[in-house]
Amino acid sequence: MTPPKPEAPSYDNPVIPGFHPDPSVCRVGEDYYLVCSSFEYFPGVPLFHSRDLVNWRQVGNVLDRPSQLPLPADAMASDGIYAPTIRHHGGRFWMITTNVSHGGNFVVTAERPEGPWSDPVWLDLPGIDPDLAWDEDGNCWCAFAGAHGPDFHGVQVARVDPEAGKVLEGPSPAWAGTGLQWPEAPHLYRVGEWWYLLIAEGGTERGHTVAVARARSPRGPWEPAPVNPVLSHRSTNHPVQSTGHADLVTTPDGEWWMVLLATRPVGYSPKFHVLGRETFLTPVRWEDGWPRVGPVNLRERAPSGARPARVAPQRDDFDAPGLAPQWISPRSRPDGSWSLAERPGWLALHATGPTLDRPGCTFVGRRQQHPESRTAVLLDHGPGRAGLSVRLDEGHHYDLEVADGQAAVIARIGPLRQVVATRPVVPGPVTLVITTRSARRWTEGEEARSGLHVAAPDHLAFHVGEDPEPLAELDGRYLSTEVATGFTGRVIGMYVTEGTAWFDWFDHGPLDDPDRT
Template identity: 30%
Template sequence: MKTTKQILLVASAVIGALANYSENNATYFNPTLPGWHSDPSCTRVKDTFYCVTSTFIAFPGLPVYASKDLTNWKLISHAWNRESQLPGLSYNTSEQQQGMYAATIRYHDGVFHLICEYLGTPGGIVGVVFKSTDPFDDAAWSDPIRFKTGKIDPDLFWDDDGKAYVATQGILLQEINLKTGDLSQPPVSIWNGTGGVWPEGPHIYKKDGYYYLMIAEGGTAQDHSITIARSRKIYGPYEPYENNPILTNKHTNRFFQTVGHGDLFQDEAGNWWGMCLATRSGPDFKIYPMGREAVLFPATWNKGEWPVLQTVEGKMSGWPSLPAVSRDVAGDGPFNTDPDVYDFKGGPIPKNLIHWRVPREGAFSIKNGLEVVPSRNNLTGIPFGDIELSGQRGLAFIGRRQTHTLFTYSVDLTFDPKSVGQEAGVTVFLTQVNHIDLGVVLLESNSTIKTAKSKGQLALRFRVESKNVPIPVPATNIVPIPSHWKSPIRLQISTRNNITYDLSAMPASNEAAAIKVGTASAQLVSGGNGTFVGSLVGAYATCNGAGKGLDCPEGGKAVFGRWRYTGKGQQVAQGVIVAEEGRS
């Protein structure tokens, strides 16, 4: 196994070699949207590209990214950004991978339309269409038009006569009224793919007198593929391409696996491009904590012919030029791979920080720091049990996507717990049953003599919850906090290579006093019970079940300051990690 130093030496050689391609702007690295960004859908309006990805029960959900150059992507808004848009849906969602499945973003008659379907409600699937004339503003996204459906992955297509159509998993086609949500009945089956399981993720394009229907099939794991068919009429019959699939990495030893579920679009020069999902796992498919990420590929689509899509690799080159590099994108959100430098001295919560389900009102606020009111449920909760402890009413957790193979994340914690069991800390979070935590917690004192002033022992606690993974879960480790440490305490998560997380603590005033409290394999947050999602890193507060109803005992509020996330490197091939500054 290569050491980090050896890997970065390889990276330096790769970066140096890129000098030979300085005149070929099409050379770039995947993933273009690193971190958990599954099921991408994209469109272009004038000189700006817009993409949306799946978020399931994360909130705010359905992030909209904008880019001028296809490689620098800025988070500009979330279409689902307030509880009032879908009141009660999040609170009634019990499983870990329900919520907002694959969306499609399209622009028509001056309006952005974002169509999606929400799974996990007692009444079944809820179809939603959000609209906006200003995608750079959260508040401009409308309350959704709802429609009834039993299938997922909706596409939205307007024909030349102005009629709008929705295609869904199956593949079923219906006309939709975008004012009322009414669908034509019954749904018409127009194609069932080439024989792979789960034909889904459809997108319809009209070109050269044909309706092209591009779908995903083969499941979302290593047999994932993109296939295509076409017809002279929108309802078919559809003729499949004889050389299907048109894009897949199945049955290969490539580092990027699960390639599929894509969307196609053009740049201003008329060149075709596509985005789809992929997993940086290699054929072993064991370690992939960032889950399903968004990758960019060039396409050739000549008149009257089938599209030709370039195979997805970590390093892409040898195609017509990308648009000129530009970060001149409107909006107040961050670019996806930029570092976090947040001191929480005022203003709104940064756009790239998200929750697991809609949080309780007032649980998070920025005053002199990010104040977090603890939840009775801890990060695990009791899935399918007591709703007050399940996490369905919102975890006191806030995090950001892990967007780099090599990174360091740290936050300063001011915390004065009053009751045994109160805890605040940091976590690598995949789902409620797959997470790696380092907390500051008040435990029962070991002393046999307790006084009225004795409230327990403050300690650092490393513990892991990981279900459905084939490796042992590390033992819990408890380390008393040295008496001479002064508040705030800095908690840190870092990766020394592509497979290991180190969790450490130190006084914020003295990094040299750092204590490594735990080490965990990234396999513990790869797949498991979160096969559709990817790891978040962030902060939490809990009273671990004490209290009543939704409320913890008095005290235990956590204040987080000096939030830092710095990406250092991206793995782009087996054994090759490219330094972050060398990716673009």
């Protein structure tokens, strides 16, 4: 009997789950580096490293100093940093992006990907989503999406000096796509005798697509692919939606791959995505001189030599001298708002604002990365007000809060703020737990009692101490992009709005993780 062929290695999408949109990737030797948009969060532009395109580890944030990331105190949610591009040229790493809240387009550079990265060099170019590419003569070309609104002109291209921040030629109109809305996210590539211009269009919602054109020069003229879009899941029932905002990379052995953003909407129509737009990976094939991709599946054939995917540790005991790069805060994180030295082994948070409903609060969180998750902290609270929050923006968050001898579940949904449930707590450290559980785990009886379809993408349960019964359960759809709008996803974090609080550890991972106690 002929033995069965070994199963081809595979990987699960998304390769970087949770709110990690607008991925851009470059390869240096056998190492891959990837960055994503960060919007109103500080530090900005998370930076990941991989050796196989499947297993990614966050090694830092490109914008980790206030001088690199000036965000007004009242910057709107989903403003801030849009669509970075990372490239390696001339022995240096280059990252170009847009701060839509302050200054526009800028470039930073570093000798090593872990940094330090330079302060911004600002470019006098309009629009968003800038890209950098160099030709064989050393000229640097910047493609970008023209300013939205009445002056929108599709994708434009300019020749620039990125070190001096000077525009040397242009900008000139390049390509407006196939006629769909918002042609954006351009990337330029030299492949053989052709320059390729990869863009996204159709909007970053369910109509998102990837399209491509080519020319003999970055100056054009641009010839669209005979079959565009080269990738789209629009108007399908595929579990992966909103495919777009892509970047291309080659492996050392010549394989082509694409990183892109997409969502995993669930629940009753119109379905909801709560983790934000995530980073997916898919193989690329070339047909008659054009790249073709898709569909993008939740399980794909792995790149040659890829190792089995592994889940990175999710627990932080706050024993390190500084905060890990996964920790983010809205707009800023003033030095006086937190400390790891005041009480060794604990994260101390000091209130800087009285509420999570407006900018200026003390909040330290990380992106929710699992559709079904468990997040727990050990909180030692003083006479103030502190807790654990699931945040989408100032107008949409659920809080498990301890104050005045009570634990409370508080829901902020648009203009409404309600204390849902309370119970007494004793002084001293207390464990707070928030779980997210998919709607499919709701029973038919629950649906019948509610008189509604099970519309929620998930349900959140709030536990205090060792009590197996939740203090409250809330519908997860109100912490989704479809309700709150915007471009981000859920961030779960610790906060204090009055006085000082100490956190001994923070643990976030899959709900059914057998290794979690």
